Amino acid sequence: MTTLSLRHRLLLAATITVTAFLGLAGFALDKAFISSAKESLRHELKAQVIALLTAIEVEPDGSLLVPAELPESRLFNMQSGLYATILKSDGSQSWTSRSAMGIDLGFLQPLQPGREQFEQMSQGLQGPFYFGFGVSWELEGNEVFELTLILVEDSDRMAQFVGSYRRDLFLWLGLAGVLLLIMQLVTLRWGLTPLARVSREIDKIEHGQQEKIEGRYPGEIAQLSSRINIFIENERKNLERYRNTLGDLAHSLKTPLAVIKGLDDTSKEKDQTLLVEHVDRMSQIIDYQLKRAASSQFSIMHTAVDVNEVLRKIDLTLKKVYAEKSVAVQWELEDKAEFFGDSGDLFEFLGNIFENAYKFCNEKIHVQTRRFGDAQCVHCGLEIRIEDDGAGISSDLKDAVFKRGARIDQQIPGQGIGLAVAQEVVSRYEGSLTTEKSRFGGAALVVTIPPSVPV
């Protein structure tokens, strides 16, 4: 399944939002308008009823006297849409306006005096509206007639009214919707331009026209692009490292191979010794180069690795391996000593250094971790110090191991390989591995990883 592009996602979301919002607004406005139109109709009809009431007279015999002229002319036009009727208390029609001639108003019921009623005969805008008003008419001599005045208005006028309102409403809402969508489109285009630019740059990098992402980008993408740049850079370094390792490996194997080729009779003891010696040497060279190459690749982001925990784990391992040597390890660990890198690399250099201490100590090892850097540092600097009470590192070995860039395979004295690998790994994190005289008499190996700014 293909995933929707960002542009399509945003567009879809915007369209749905705009449609839903405008639809809801239209619906609410329509509702409000209809209810207010009905209310004004009610007032209108009521006013007409009152006008009718003031115009009529009741004779002492109970018959109605309705003037020929009424303020509302529509009542006199045939089927004008506005009808009036006056009911007696028994429901019979006492008077009906001329406009209602031929119209059945039999459904109307008399009301109690003082009550008024505004109704529509059926739902929607189809049925006629009517307003009824019950009155009691007192004649001289205290005779009382109960009358119900009712005005009926067809729905046509209302429907027309609402119809024209709706046309206006939908026109304007539609316009607003289109405008909003256009604005969304423009915003989208503007907002996504940097992404499109990055993608073009990456295309160029892929085709070798450019080495890294060069453009300036807004914060959110700048983070991404700077990481991509680091990634590209690291890839390049990795490639270079592999190439160098492979080259070193091939070159350094050639010498012992040459010696072996030159042996004339491997049945002779002298040649056999040479053979074994050089096979061993080749094995060491492979081991060293393999470790160099296998140490982790650069990665852009690293989670923090708990250094103290790794040290403890290595100690447990070494305790088992060096069970016959009773070594007392003293700990001086700082809380939250963290290494921002590959945990395998951390294991590798700490393992090699720690094992060295186990190998050469008499009975005591002191392990210390310390953070440094300013108070708010996120990726703080780290110092790990492993000291022992052994004989210390000989200056030959020190030279071999700590001379930067020394080709270790050319002068491996056997022991140095672990420390040389550690040195190599540490330097890959811009760190350093140094050796000092320990206060316990032996060697102190100090790893320092500088604080780094998180990318």
Add this chain to the structure above:
Amino acid sequence: MRLLIVEDESALRSQLTERFRKNGFAVDEARDGEEGLYFGKEYPVDIAVIDLGLPKIGGIEVIRQLRESGVNYPILILTARSRWQEKVEGLEAGADDYLAKPFHFEELQARVSALIRRSAGQSNPVLENGPIALDTRTQDVTVSGQPLDLTAFEYRLLYYLMLNVGKVVSKMELTEHLYDEDADRDSNVIEVFIGRLRKKIDPEGAVNPIETLRGRGYRFTAID
């Protein structure tokens, strides 16, 4: 001593088997993790040498499962990669030592012997009981400083007894730990070898360090 080798590379496996057998071990070979796990659980193994990169079940998993099933003999890991993280994982899973490939057989032999000694509570590579001394490194046996000439099987028998001084060792136990699955077993042969060993280490019968406990087996007593 019965040793289990779990290694998928057949050339290395048979080389190791051959050399360990020559050095007085009963050796069982497993070709993959599954077989290794089965042998490790079912056979009375004294020590296991397990390669980490195994087919079917990985070495670390084999070790973990062996330890979970209650097996407590020493385990040595062989690894070609020798990354520290892997070593730590292996030893956390329950191994006792590791060795990176390639290695010298002598180195492996020394580590194996050391592990066996450690598991028997001995720390000296030379096992001693009174005048009898057995050097696990050179396989030399001396009585009061005089070298003793032992056959391979006699040496195996004495080595096992020296690691179990003071304990009652049944004939069954001896057969199980001194022969591997492939060997013809005959517990009567054990009696013959015990007899020869007695004559060699104590020709006059003055000390009689190997007691026979009827129906229970033998006991190599501690000599003052």
